[in-house]
Amino acid sequence: MKISGIIYWIFIICYAIQFQFSSDWMLLGENTALLALLPLIGVVIILIRKGITESVTGKCVISLLIASGCLSTLNSVHMSDSGTTSWGIWLYVAVLTLVIWEAMGFWSKIDGSRDKKTAIAVNLLVPVLFGAVLLYLWEMLTVGFQVPQVLLPAPSMIGTAFVNAMEMLWADFQQTFLKAVLAGFMIGCCSGFGVAILVDKVPFLQRGLLPLGNLASALPIVGVAPIMVMWFGFDWQSKAAVVVMMTFFPMLVNTLAGLKSTERIELDLMHSYAANYWQLLFMVRLPNALPFIFNALKINSTLALIGAIVAEFFGTPIVGMGFRISTEIGRMNVDVVWASIAVAALSGSLFYALLAFIERQFTGWHPSIRVS
Amino acid sequence: MLNQLLKSSFIPITTVVSLIVVFWYAGAVYLNSDVLIDKYERQNTEWNFKKLVEDSWAMGRPVLPAPHQIMSDMNKSLFGRKITSKRSLVYHGWVTISSTMVGFVMGGVLGILLAIGIVHVPTLNKSVLPWIIASQTIPILAIAPMIIVVLGAIGLTGLLPKAFISAYLCFFPIVIGMVKGLRSPDPIHLDLMKTYNATQAQAFWKLRWPASTPYLFASFKVSIAISLVGAIVGELPAGARAGLGARLLTGSYYGQTVQIWSALIVASVIAASLVFLMSFMERIVQKRMGVLS
Structure with missing residues (x-):
């Protein structure tokens, strides 16, 4: 509690200093000075009435006041046409970041142990705030210091490129994700699963394949990409083949481990019920293996995207995310490259989230999900 | 001793590895055969299965090289050249x-x-x-x-x-x-x-x-x-x-x-x-x- 008090005082002092000596940035853009004043008001309110951050409304009001400070600096930095913005704005940004950190602190202190809904809300809100702050600092620094676009474009530029190149990006997404990744992912996971079931019946094969499978998961399988491109041609089939190669072994190893995870006592119970092999498999062993299988699916969702994109570096028809990245970087259109990366990241995260959601539906009984 | 050997995973692993090698050789013949047969027909050479197999394991730019080709290439580029060479x-x-x-x-x-x-x-x-x-x-x-x-x-x-x-x-x-x-x-x-x-x-x-x-x-x-x-x-x-x-x-x-x-x-x-x-x-x-x- 002590440290946060000091931070608020630092903010007030620094605000006074920059206002006195280097406040010309506040004159740029509309309402900049007014918006820049609002965080100061917020900090003063906190110092006068310490209890205000206890209630949710208080938190919201304070956060909005602080956010307006971000807006004002963005306003100013976009208005100034040269990089020679005064040092006052950077002092302001620095202390504002400290105050934001404090604000995130009081959001993350909300006790979510009693109410499940608030727990979920807090666990979503704090990371989103953190991401927004990162974006804000990224935008401020790249625009303010006029970082060359080749090095790192500002988020706003990436956004514009994203909107402008929407059609092209959609075609890339279809080629890479909907064709190569999904097909390869399906084939790789299904065949890994099937082989695991077969191998599980033959202990000899199992002892032979398991160490090799473990070894294969450490190998740089992406390296087969050029070979697959030679075998299956430039279109999506070769990328799907790389994805199959990459996803097969994690699925095999995890399914085998999962099938082994059934406890002796459960097997004995089924034995005493005179269950046959298939009943045992479908009623006890596969449900027990589900957490392992979903783990493999989640690992594979990332691997599949990597495999497809890297395989496209070795040759494609003129469409695809990997192709886009490697050609646009050659033409120094870095904003389009970043937009492509954003698409890849977004689709990867959504794919992962979808699998995690399905996992929750199917393995709700498992301790690791029940507890949290 | 023998019992121990049987229980360890040595034998299963060698079996699986040798199976992979066998499949590899077979795959090399299968995958390379298209190119080779095409070549034979263009050059009107007599060919039988034995010749096909031998040639497909010794091609210069095969679709799938045979393991011994890879081994000899690795041997050449790992030990046959000076370490500082760009081809080592x-x-x-x-x-x-x-x-x-x-x-x-x-x-x-x-x-x-x-x-x-x-x-x-x-x-x-x-x-x-x-x-x-x-x-x-x-x-x-x-x-x-x-x-x-x-x-x-x-x-x-x-x-x-x-x-x-x-x-x-x-x-x-x-x-x-x-x-x-x-x-x-x-x-x-x-x-x-x-x-x-x-x-x-x-x-x-x-x-x-x-x-x-x-x-x-x-x-x-x-x-x-x-x-x-x-x-x-x-x-x-x-x-x-x-x-x-x-x-x-x-x-x-x-x-x-x-x-x-x-x-x-x-x-x-x-x-x-x-x-x-x-x-x-x-x-x-x-x-x-x-x-x-």
Whole structure:
């Protein structure tokens, strides 16, 4: 509690200093000075009435006041046409970041142990705030210091490129994700699963394949990409083949481990019920293996995207995310490259989230999900 | 003795490996036959199955080279040339290993520091950890060529850009593993430290850090493998002239399949030995800690 008090005082002092000596940035853009004043008001309110951050409304009001400070600096930095913005704005940004950190602190202190809904809300809100702050600092620094676009474009530029190149990006997404990744992912996971079931019946094969499978998961399988491109041609089939190669072994190893995870006592119970092999498999062993299988699916969702994109570096028809990245970087259109990366990241995260959601539906009984 | 041999996994593994080799040879005949038959018919040569098999195992640019071709090429490029030669796989392998190791050290230090921060600062825990997990779903390798080109544009070339990619890839498993590891001590042990009036630093060095070593080495094994993948992919852009990734790329440009396969196998051997090195270090540390007697 002590440290946060000091931070608020630092903010007030620094605000006074920059206002006195280097406040010309506040004159740029509309309402900049007014918006820049609002965080100061917020900090003063906190110092006068310490209890205000206890209630949710208080938190919201304070956060909005602080956010307006971000807006004002963005306003100013976009208005100034040269990089020679005064040092006052950077002092302001620095202390504002400290105050934001404090604000995130009081959001993350909300006790979510009693109410499940608030727990979920807090666990979503704090990371989103953190991401927004990162974006804000990224935008401020790249625009303010006029970082060359080749090095790192500002988020706003990436956004514009994203909107402008929407059609092209959609075609890339279809080629890479909907064709190569999904097909390869399906084939790789299904065949890994099937082989695991077969191998599980033959202990000899199992002892032979398991160490090799473990070894294969450490190998740089992406390296087969050029070979697959030679075998299956430039279109999506070769990328799907790389994805199959990459996803097969994690699925095999995890399914085998999962099938082994059934406890002796459960097997004995089924034995005493005179269950046959298939009943045992479908009623006890596969449900027990589900957490392992979903783990493999989640690992594979990332691997599949990597495999497809890297395989496209070795040759494609003129469409695809990997192709886009490697050609646009050659033409120094870095904003389009970043937009492509954003698409890849977004689709990867959504794919992962979808699998995690399905996992929750199917393995709700498992301790690791029940507890949290 | 014989019984022991039967029980160990030696025989199953050799069986599976030899099965793979047999299938490989058969596959080489099958995949190369199209090109060869086409060639025979164009040249109007007499051919029978025996000749087809022999030729398909000795092609210059086969679709799938036979294992012995890869072996002889590896032998030639590993031992037949001077180590400093641009055509020696030892040279290329060393370039890749060095950037793998530098990246691994950078990623390891970053990962451990982040994990320590996350365990000790609640706000960091709530705000950063979800992003770290989310960023694992991002195909970071996709950015790799771009980072290389961009860093090359500002004059950073050679080992460091590749090492950055390796570091970027391998810090995730270390953060996740170490957060788990540093939180692995039982609450009862942490309470005991409290009753001893231990400071946070003391509790860290005497309890949390030793308790996290199994997790640390488990993460190390995963991250050194992906660090190698990162280094290889980092060598793919046209700028790189040395390293296993560059070998792969030139091989695919000129249709030198044997060269691609030998580079791949060298990469696999390096990966396996790096992981083995980590398990070896783990055993030494465990012995010195008294976990393994």
